[in-house]
Amino acid sequence: MKYLSTRGGVTSIGFAEAVMMGLGTDGGLLVPESLPRFGPDRLRELATLRFQDLAVELFAPFVGDEIPRADLVDLVERSYAGFSHPEVTPLHEAGGRRYLELFHGPTAAFKDVALQFLGNLFEYLLQRDGGELNILGATSGDTGSAAIYGVRGKQRINIFILHPKGRVSPIQERQMTSVLDANVHNIAVRGTFDDAQRVVKTLFNDLDFKRRYHLGAVNSINWVRILAQTVYYFYAWGRISHGDPERRVSFSVPTGNFGDVFAGFLARRMGLPVERLIIATNRNDILTRFVDTGSYAKGEVFHTLSPAMDIQIASNFERYLYYLMDQDTAAVRALLADLEQHGRLRVGADRLQQVQADFAARAVSDADTLAQIRETHAASGYILCPHTAVGARAAADHADAVVLATAHPAKFNEAVSEAIGREAPPPPSLQGLMDKATRCAELDADAGAVAEHMRATLTVAP
Ligand SMILES: Cc1ncc(COP(=O)(O)O)c(C=O)c1O
Numbered sequence: 001m002k003y004l005s006t007r008g009g010v011t012s013i014g015f016a017e018a019v020m021m022g023l024g025t026d027g028g029l030l031v032p033e034s035l036p037r038f039g040p041d042r043l044r045e046l047a048t049l050r051f052q053d054l055a056v057e058l059f060a061p062f063v064g065d066e067i068p069r070a071d072l073v074d075l076v077e078r079s080y081a082g083f084s085h086p087e088v089t090p091l092h093e094a095g096g097r098r099y100l101e102l103f104h105g106p107t108a109a110f111k112d113v114a115l116q117f118l119g120n121l122f123e124y125l126l127q128r129d130g131g132e133l134n135i136l137g138a139t140s141g142d143t144g145s146a147a148i149y150g151v152r153g154k155q156r157i158n159i160f161i162l163h164p165k166g167r168v169s170p171i172q173e174r175q176m177t178s179v180l181d182a183n184v185h186n187i188a189v190r191g192t193f194d195d196a197q198r199v200v201k202t203l204f205n206d207l208d209f210k211r212r213y214h215l216g217a218v219n220s221i222n223w224v225r226i227l228a229q230t231v232y233y234f235y236a237w238g239r240i241s242h243g244d245p246e247r248r249v250s251f252s253v254p255t256g257n258f259g260d261v262f263a264g265f266l267a268r269r270m271g272l273p274v275e276r277l278i279i280a281t282n283r284n285d286i287l288t289r290f291v292d293t294g295s296y297a298k299g300e301v302f303h304t305l306s307p308a309m310d311i312q313i314a315s316n317f318e319r320y321l322y323y324l325m326d327q328d329t330a331a332v333r334a335l336l337a338d339l340e341q342h343g344r345l346r347v348g349a350d351r352l353q354q355v356q357a358d359f360a361a362r363a364v365s366d367a368d369t370l371a372q373i374r375e376t377h378a379a380s381g382y383i384l385c386p387h388t389a390v391g392a393r394a395a396a397d398h399a400d401a402v403v404l405a406t407a408h409p410a411k412f413n414e415a416v417s418e419a420i421g422r423e424a425p426p427p428p429s430l431q432g433l434m435d436k437a438t439r440c441a442e443l444d445a446d447a448g449a450v451a452e453h454m455r456a457t458l459t460v461a462p
């Protein structure tokens with residue numbers, strides 16, 4: 001399989017190069033030249049597989065002959081061995097609703113599903129092909145810790161994670177800053193997640209800096225993040241449909257950077273029988289407004305009870321535009337130029353019709369998020385994290401939709417306590433964090449300052 005950039009400036013690169021490149025050297029996002037298409041017989045087979053075997057089957061066409069199958073199997077098995085549930089991403093039924101629990105990994109959020117694999121994949125490729133990697137990522141709370149846990153202590157890898165100071169939950173902050181391995185570097189930036197993501201993209205677009213410092217990406221700009229997140233859509237469908245290709249399943253997806261729901265979109269393009277894909281946003285509703293009106297217009301970032309989704313500029317939206325514009329990279333560039341110049345882009349009526357066929361969307365207020373946590377708990381005793389609650393509320397008119405449970409509620413106990421008057425009990429991985437020593441730098445949300453910090457750190461770090 002070969003990869004190209006959504007902006008057309010990178011063409012025909014292989015899987016390993018795409019993994020290491022992260023963001024396309026033209027500033028675009030990497031996508032495969034084509035997608036495999038699974039027909040009814042293949043879907044029936046896939047539905048019988050355990051999570052790990054399914055992952056290997058789904059990854060194989062994208063990896064091609066660049067990694068021997070035995071090595072791919074080993075990478076996948078190791079990546080999910082540390083999950084606390086034997087099914088990796090089990091379905092749970094509560095209050096008449098199905099939840100796809102994605103929080104059984106080491107940092108208790110869905111990011112572990114992709115980042116355990118990506119960490120092992122980086123290590124494998126660096127050992128095999130030589131070289132070193134300095135990961136630079138931005139987080140609104142969950143990617144950071146999952147990425148850090150994916151690469152902590154690994155040879156040839158340093159990781160620099162930027163989080164918006166004071167805008168992640170206390171547990172999320174501790175999960176990152178209490179990891180004291182020499183290769184882990186946390187930076188609290190004075191600004192929003194969007195500011196942190198802009199710094200990361202600016203430094204990736206400085207090709208001289210990127211080459212000199214061997215920058216690698218763990219955010220969902222990295223294609224592997226998206227690929228790995230398609231697996232649980234197939235897995236959930238298999239468990240619900242028992243392999244019946246006529247059975248269509250809807251998903252409601254708490255959405256911020258548009259990676260998770262985009263993975264569902266891809267799964268459908270690969271033949272998975274998906275009925276509705278619901279984009280569930282909090283008050284930061286740029287994506288909901290886009291689905292309603294065809295206009296994608298930047299606004300102010302609001303602080304909400306679901307902070308990991310306090311995002312205005314959704315990275316993977318560009319990948320969706322690429323497919324929406326029939327893979328016409330010039331059309332993508334034109335839309336992005338509008339966004340850059342005017343702070344908004346607009347698609348025409350025919351494209352909007354396609355958008356509305358691809359997605360439903362709903363924005364959920366903090367008050368409704370709390371009400372959802374309260375109602376689900378009262379009906380079933382099950383405690384939702386606020387992001388998952390946004391997903392459940394957005395699916396109020398779709399009783400059948402599977403809600404992606406993207407984080408363990410104990411990561412967001414402030415919201416949980418406000419809703420039900422008590423905290424969710426933390427899983428073992430979250431216990432004792434608040435007593436640990438921490439290390440974290442603090443910087444302005446400025447690419448120059450971050451670059452300087454990386455240079456200084458890397459001259460003394462191993
Ligand atoms: C708990 C949680 N839910 C949902 C999201 C939104 O996912 P995405 O950014 O892929 O849209 C995030 C952040 O990415 C998150 O951390």
Ligand SMILES: N[C@@H](CCOP(=O)(O)O)C(=O)O
Binds near residue numbers: 141256257
């Ligand atoms: N909500 C995310 C934001 C980064 O998104 P990513 O999927 O592109 O890594 C987070 O928790 O950091």
